[in-house]
Amino acid sequence: MADYIEARFGEHVEPRAFAGLRRDERRAWGKGSARPTYIVPALEGRFYQPIRGLLALSDWPLERRLIGPWSERADHLAATAQLARQLAWLNDRDPDGAKRLASVVAGMARSIPGAMDGTGVDTARVENAAEAERTALLTRDDPWRREAAARARDQLTDEQQLWGTTVGVVGEGPQEGRGRSASSS
Amino acid sequence: MHACPTAAVAFAARVDTNRVLTGTTLEMPFGQSPFAIGRGVAFEALLRRHGHAELRRVLTEGLGVDFSQAGIENLREGYQPNTTGLKLRASVTRSRMAEIIASPAEPVVLDGAVLRADVGGLPAFFEADEMAIGVGGEIVVGENKSWPVVDGRPTDEDALGSALDQAATYVLLGRRTLDDAGVDPDRVSSNAVLVTPRNTGLTAVLHRQNVDGRVRRIERLLSAVPHVADIATSVPADVTFDVAADTSLPEQERVDAFAEVSDRLGRVYEPASCLSSCGFAWACRQCAFATGDPALSGGVVARALPGVVSLSRVAELSHGAPASAVEAPVAGPLARAGRLYDEAVPVPAPRRRRPA
Amino acid sequence: MSTAMEAMFAGRIHQDGHALRRTTLRHTNLTDPALGICLWRLGGERFRAAAVAWGPIGGPYKLAVAGEPRNRDLYFSALLPFAADLCKRIRRVAATQVARQRGRHTDYLPADALQIVVPNRTTVAALGLLGRYLAYLSDRGGVAPDPALVEAGKHLRFYARHARVPGQALLVPLDRLLAEHWATLLSPFEQANLAAVDAQIDPPRGVHAFDSGFAAEASARIGPEPTEDIDRITDELLARFNEARGGATEPATIGPLIAPIEAHYRRLVDPVWALMARVVDRERALPAAPSVPRRFEVDREAFGRRVDWVTGGGRYRTTDTPRQAAMTLRRLEEPLARYEAEKAIEDPAAMVPYLLDGEAVRGVVASLNDQYRVRFRVKAVRRAIIALDTDDPVILPLGKKLWWTATAHDHHWEVQDVTANGAGSRITLMLYAAPTPARLPGVGDRITFSVLHTSSDGYRLPPPQNPPWTHTSAAPPAPPEPIDAGDGDPPAAAVDGATLPDPGVYA
Known part of the structure; x- marks a missing residue:
C-alpha cells in the first residue's frame, strides 16, 4: 500500500503508521461516533483473530474481510487487475504518474504467468492474466469465504465480526486450542 | 537438548539460559548482525509476498507438483506471538495434517506450522517454516534459510548441517504427531526440503535431502534428556538461578552462585554443542577450568581418561607419578606420552612473554 | 591422533x-x-x-x-x-x-x-x-x-x-x-x-x-x-x-x-x-x-x-566431471599421506603419536646380519636382518611392513619376530631389498621404524578418459556461468535483533 500511495500521489507513508491508525479507529468505534465506515483489521478464518498490517473497511461484507488459504493470492490478483485498469486510464492523462505506477504494476504482475511476456507493461495483458488466474482460484476461495463467514455470523458478536477475537486456550489435551473462550479485544 | 542436569533444571523451571548471566563477562554473545537478521527477514518476506508467489514457484519447480492453486494456510498471521498463539497453531497443524492425509487430492502448505513435543516430560513448541504437502498425501517438511547456494553447494557447511538437523527435528515431531493421531507416521517424508537463495540475489531455489540419519540421532538426543519429574524430586528446594540472575549483585557473587548451583546439580560440559547453543556455556567452561575437568578440551580428551578425576592429576601421571588402581589403565599411556614428548622436545623453546 | x-x-x-x-x-x-x-x-x-x-x-x-x-x-x-x-x-x-x-x-x-x-x-x-x-x-x-x-x-x-x-x-x-x-x-x-x-x-x-x-x-x-x-x-x-x-x-x-x-x-x-x-x-x-x-x-x-x-x-569449470572429481580426490589424498609422513619422519615431536598408537617403534640396534640368505623363488638372495631392542613392550603382527625413518623413501622392512626382552621387546626385522650401506643402521644406533613412507604407493592407472556410463551424469556439467544476476537488487533493510518479537518457541 505504501508503494502504491507513493507512486500514485507522490507521498511517502511510513508503513508503521498503519498500526497506530488501527488503534485510533478501534477507539473511535468504541466511543460510538456516528461514522459510517471504519478501517478494521482483516481476520484469519479459523479463530477470527485480527491480522496485523492487513486492513479492510467495516462496510465490506464479512466474506471480503476474511483471509484464508487462497485469499492472499486472490486479493493480490484482484489488486493487480485493478491497478492495471487504473494504469490504462492514467496512461492517457498523466504520463508521469503513469510511469511511476507502471513500475508498481510490473512488480506486482511479475509472479503472474503470462502477465509480463512482452516488453514494458501491457495493461490489458496484465489484467487478463491476473483475472484468469483469479477466476481459477475463486472456485476454491469463494466457497471457503462463504463457509467461514457463515460460521462467524453464527458464533461471533457484531463487535467480534468487525475487530476480531482474542482466543484463549482452555485446558490441555486433544481439544486444546479449540476453546471457545473468545472474548472481544 | 542433552543430558546436562543443569540445563535440564533450567528448562524445567522455564529459565532462559541466555538471560541468567546477562551483564556479566560470562554472558554468551549469541546476538546476530542486524544485516544478517535483515537478510533473513527479507528472504522470508520475498517468499510470502503477493500471496506466496515465490514460494509457490519454488515448490512447483522443486517438487514437480503444481502449487500455483495450492491452499496456503498462513499460521503466522493473526496468532498471538506467545504460548497461546503457539498452542493454537499446534492444534491447527495437528488437525490439518490428519485432514491432508485423509484427503490427499490437493497440494497444501502450512506456513508456520507448529509442532509440539515433550522434552523431558514438558511440552515444548517447535516452529517449522513450512510443511508442504504434496498430492500423494505425503507430508514434506520445509525450512527456509537465507544463506546462498552456489553451483549446487552451500556457502556454509556448518549452517547446512544445522538446517538439516532442524528439518529432521520437524520430521521426527511430525511423525510423532501422526502416530498419536493413529495415522501411519511414515507419511511424513524422509526427504526434507530446504529453500535458499541462489547465487548473489535472493531468488529462491529448492533442495531435497534425506534426513533419516539425523532423525535417528535427534530421537536419541531427545530421549536422553532427563525427565523433569525425576529431576524435580532430586533437586533440593533451595536450588535457584535467581541469585545468578540478579543484576543488582556484583558479578563475582552472581558467577559464584551459578557455580554453586551447577556444582550441586551436576553439569555435562561438551564444548562444541554447549558453546553453540547454551547461555551457560562460558560459565560452565569456567567451572570446568577451575576444577580441572578433562571435558574442558573436548570429548576426545575426556573419553580418553576414564577414572582420572582432574587435569592436574593427568599432568602428574604424565610425569610418571604412581597410579591408583582405577587410574592404572590410562596411567601407562600417559606416562609414555609424557616421556616420549620430553625426549622429542627436551628444552621448552625460549618464550617471549608479553607484559601483563 | x-x-x-x-x-x-x-x-x-x-x-x-x-x-x-x-x-x-x-x-x-x-x-x-x-x-x-x-x-x-x-x-x-x-x-x-x-x-x-x-x-x-x-x-x-x-x-x-x-x-x-x-x-x-x-x-x-x-x-x-x-x-x-x-x-x-x-x-x-x-x-x-x-x-x-x-x-x-x-x-x-x-x-x-x-x-x-x-x-x-x-x-x-x-x-x-x-x-x-x-x-x-x-x-x-x-x-x-x-x-x-x-x-x-x-x-x-x-x-x-x-x-x-x-x-x-x-x-x-x-x-x-x-x-x-x-x-x-x-x-x-x-x-x-x-x-x-x-x-x-x-x-x-x-x-x-x-x-x-x-x-x-x-x-x-x-x-x-x-x-x-x-x-x-x-x-x-x-x-x-x-x-x-x-x-x-x-x-x-x-x-x-x-x-x-x-x-x-x-x-x-x-x-x-x-x-x-x-x-x-x-x-x-x-x-x-x-x-x-x-x-x-x-x-x-x-x-x-x-x-x-x-x-x-x-x-x-564450476562443477567437476566425475573424472575430475576422482582426480581431485586422489590429488588431495596422496599429498595428505605424504605430508603426514614427512612431518613425522622429520620431526621427533610429530612422531610421538605414532609411537603411542603402535604405528612406530623406537629402539637400539642390538645386532645386524647383512649376510642373511633367503630363497626367493629359485635363487637365494642376500638380505639384512637386525634385532631392535625397544624400551617399551610392543605388539606387532608378523609380516608388518615398516620403514626406517632414514630411508622412508626407499624399501621397507618386515617384522619377523617379536619377543619379550626385559621391560621392552626385541623385534627382528628383515630388509626387503639388497643390503647397501645407506640402507643399514649401525649396531648401537637408536632408531625409529614406522608405517610412514614417502614413496608413492606404486604406479596407478589414470582414470579412463571416457568414464563408464555408470559414472556419467545424464547431462554434462554446467559451463561456468555468472552468478551476479541478483546483485543489483535493492538491499534488505537491517533489522535489530532486539526489536524482533520473541515467539517463545521453547517456553
Whole structure:
C-alpha cells in the first residue's frame, strides 16, 4: 500500500503508521461516533483473530474481510487487475504518474504467468492474466469465504465480526486450542 | 537438548539460559548482525509476498507438483506471538495434517506450522517454516534459510548441517504427531526440503535431502534428556538461578552462585554443542577450568581418561607419578606420552612473554 | 591422533599455564613477506566484503571500503584497487622463472609464488566466494566489468581451491597453522578464534593461558563475519552514509562521506593486522622442516600453471566431471599421506603419536646380519636382518611392513619376530631389498621404524578418459556461468535483533 500511495500521489507513508491508525479507529468505534465506515483489521478464518498490517473497511461484507488459504493470492490478483485498469486510464492523462505506477504494476504482475511476456507493461495483458488466474482460484476461495463467514455470523458478536477475537486456550489435551473462550479485544 | 542436569533444571523451571548471566563477562554473545537478521527477514518476506508467489514457484519447480492453486494456510498471521498463539497453531497443524492425509487430492502448505513435543516430560513448541504437502498425501517438511547456494553447494557447511538437523527435528515431531493421531507416521517424508537463495540475489531455489540419519540421532538426543519429574524430586528446594540472575549483585557473587548451583546439580560440559547453543556455556567452561575437568578440551580428551578425576592429576601421571588402581589403565599411556614428548622436545623453546 | 597425547597436552597445559608446541620444526613455508589479507563482510552477506585490508605481513596495509557494498557500482569501484594490486603482484612474482631438470626433460616454473596469509579458514572460504563472484561477471547495462576484477576473481578462486591441498602454503589460514603447530586448552570448535589461540600460546606474565584465551575470545573480533556489536555500528554509519549520498555513486560525492565507515573498519583491522604479524613472526622463528621447500615447489608449479592459464584468458569449470572429481580426490589424498609422513619422519615431536598408537617403534640396534640368505623363488638372495631392542613392550603382527625413518623413501622392512626382552621387546626385522650401506643402521644406533613412507604407493592407472556410463551424469556439467544476476537488487533493510518479537518457541 505504501508503494502504491507513493507512486500514485507522490507521498511517502511510513508503513508503521498503519498500526497506530488501527488503534485510533478501534477507539473511535468504541466511543460510538456516528461514522459510517471504519478501517478494521482483516481476520484469519479459523479463530477470527485480527491480522496485523492487513486492513479492510467495516462496510465490506464479512466474506471480503476474511483471509484464508487462497485469499492472499486472490486479493493480490484482484489488486493487480485493478491497478492495471487504473494504469490504462492514467496512461492517457498523466504520463508521469503513469510511469511511476507502471513500475508498481510490473512488480506486482511479475509472479503472474503470462502477465509480463512482452516488453514494458501491457495493461490489458496484465489484467487478463491476473483475472484468469483469479477466476481459477475463486472456485476454491469463494466457497471457503462463504463457509467461514457463515460460521462467524453464527458464533461471533457484531463487535467480534468487525475487530476480531482474542482466543484463549482452555485446558490441555486433544481439544486444546479449540476453546471457545473468545472474548472481544 | 542433552543430558546436562543443569540445563535440564533450567528448562524445567522455564529459565532462559541466555538471560541468567546477562551483564556479566560470562554472558554468551549469541546476538546476530542486524544485516544478517535483515537478510533473513527479507528472504522470508520475498517468499510470502503477493500471496506466496515465490514460494509457490519454488515448490512447483522443486517438487514437480503444481502449487500455483495450492491452499496456503498462513499460521503466522493473526496468532498471538506467545504460548497461546503457539498452542493454537499446534492444534491447527495437528488437525490439518490428519485432514491432508485423509484427503490427499490437493497440494497444501502450512506456513508456520507448529509442532509440539515433550522434552523431558514438558511440552515444548517447535516452529517449522513450512510443511508442504504434496498430492500423494505425503507430508514434506520445509525450512527456509537465507544463506546462498552456489553451483549446487552451500556457502556454509556448518549452517547446512544445522538446517538439516532442524528439518529432521520437524520430521521426527511430525511423525510423532501422526502416530498419536493413529495415522501411519511414515507419511511424513524422509526427504526434507530446504529453500535458499541462489547465487548473489535472493531468488529462491529448492533442495531435497534425506534426513533419516539425523532423525535417528535427534530421537536419541531427545530421549536422553532427563525427565523433569525425576529431576524435580532430586533437586533440593533451595536450588535457584535467581541469585545468578540478579543484576543488582556484583558479578563475582552472581558467577559464584551459578557455580554453586551447577556444582550441586551436576553439569555435562561438551564444548562444541554447549558453546553453540547454551547461555551457560562460558560459565560452565569456567567451572570446568577451575576444577580441572578433562571435558574442558573436548570429548576426545575426556573419553580418553576414564577414572582420572582432574587435569592436574593427568599432568602428574604424565610425569610418571604412581597410579591408583582405577587410574592404572590410562596411567601407562600417559606416562609414555609424557616421556616420549620430553625426549622429542627436551628444552621448552625460549618464550617471549608479553607484559601483563 | 593419539588420545593419550591429547590428554597429556591438556593436563600439562592446565598445569603449566601456557600452550605447548606440537612440533619442533615448522612444516609450512612462510615467505618473507607474505601478502596478508583480512576482510570483513556485511553480516549474512557472503559476497559482500564491506572492507578488504591487504599488504605485506608486518607492513602497512591498504584498505578498500565500499561504504554500501550491496551497491554494485560502489562495491566494484572500491574493490578495484585491491583487484588490480593483487593481479600485479601475482604477475610480477610469476614472471621470474627457473628451469627445472627432470631426467631429459626441462620445464620452467616460477622462482617464487605469491603467498597469501589470512587469519582463518573462514576467510579462505570468503575469498573463494568472492573469487567465484568476480571471475564470471556479466555485463551490466552493456558495460563490461573491469578486467582486473575478473582476473583477480580467477586468482582468488584458484587460491581458495588450492588451499584444500594438504601441506600447501599458497594460502595460509593462520588458525590452521597454529592448530598444527601448537597444543592448547581450546577445543577444535574454539580454535577458530585466532586471538584466543594466540593468547593461549603467549599469555601475559602471571596469567594462565585459559584466562588470557578467554579474555581474547570475549574481546577480539577477527572476521570475516561481523558480530552483532560491530554491525550495529556499521548499520548506523551506513544509514547516515546512504542518506547523505542520496543515491550518488561517483567518487567525488562518495569520497568525503565514506571516512567514518573507513575509520570504523580501520579500528577493526588494526588489531587483526598486528595479530597476524605476531603469529607469523613467531612461527617463522622456528626452523623449517627439510621437506618444506619440496612442498612449496609443488605450490609454485601449480601457481605458475594457473597464472599462465588465467592470464591467457582460461576459464574454470564450476562443477567437476566425475573424472575430475576422482582426480581431485586422489590429488588431495596422496599429498595428505605424504605430508603426514614427512612431518613425522622429520620431526621427533610429530612422531610421538605414532609411537603411542603402535604405528612406530623406537629402539637400539642390538645386532645386524647383512649376510642373511633367503630363497626367493629359485635363487637365494642376500638380505639384512637386525634385532631392535625397544624400551617399551610392543605388539606387532608378523609380516608388518615398516620403514626406517632414514630411508622412508626407499624399501621397507618386515617384522619377523617379536619377543619379550626385559621391560621392552626385541623385534627382528628383515630388509626387503639388497643390503647397501645407506640402507643399514649401525649396531648401537637408536632408531625409529614406522608405517610412514614417502614413496608413492606404486604406479596407478589414470582414470579412463571416457568414464563408464555408470559414472556419467545424464547431462554434462554446467559451463561456468555468472552468478551476479541478483546483485543489483535493492538491499534488505537491517533489522535489530532486539526489536524482533520473541515467539517463545521453547517456553
